[in-house]
Amino acid sequence: MNVNPIDLVQTQINIIDTLLQSLDSVQLREWRESTLMILDQIISEESKYYKNFANISFTSNILSMSNPEKNKRRNEESMKLGLENARASLKAIIFGLERDLL
Numbered sequence: 001m002n003v004n005p006i007d008l009v010q011t012q013i014n015i016i017d018t019l020l021q022s023l024d025s026v027q028l029r030e031w032r033e034s035t036l037m038i039l040d041q042i043i044s045e046e047s048k049y050y051k052n053f054a055n056i057s058f059t060s061n062i063l064s065m066s067n068p069e070k071n072k073r074r075n076e077e078s079m080k081l082g083l084e085n086a087r088a089s090l091k092a093i094i095f096g097l098e099r100d101l102l
Contacts, residue, residue: 005042006097012038013090016083024078028058028083035090043093043102053089059095 012035019028031033035056043050060074096102 005038008038009035009090009094009097011040013087013094015071016087020080020083023079025058025075025079028079032058032086041095047102049089049093049096049102053086053093056082056085056089064096070090 012031013032019031039050039053045051045054058079060071060078062071062074064070092102
């Protein structure tokens with residue numbers, strides 16, 4: 001079965017809205033890994049666009065031992081920001097693929 005790589009990337013973009021609603025870290029990790037698997041097949045790991053996506057952070061680097069609720073909020077905000085950055089990165093990859101730039 002031959003699947004259009006642009007369709008695969010677009011499917012991953014479409015999943016982002018669901019992830020933004022759930023903010024489930026396990027689902028996010030599965031989505032990130034499957035997205036990297038797709039990108040491995042369509043662009044070089046040396047591509048700056050691949051690296052941009054691979055380096056997106058989805059967790060906060062700040063941890064407060066005295067305020068777990070604040071940690072949870074920080075992580076949720078980091079997940080949201082990471083997902084929005086991922087959306088932008090994947091859209092740029094589609095742009096490049098559509099124009100044979102990648």
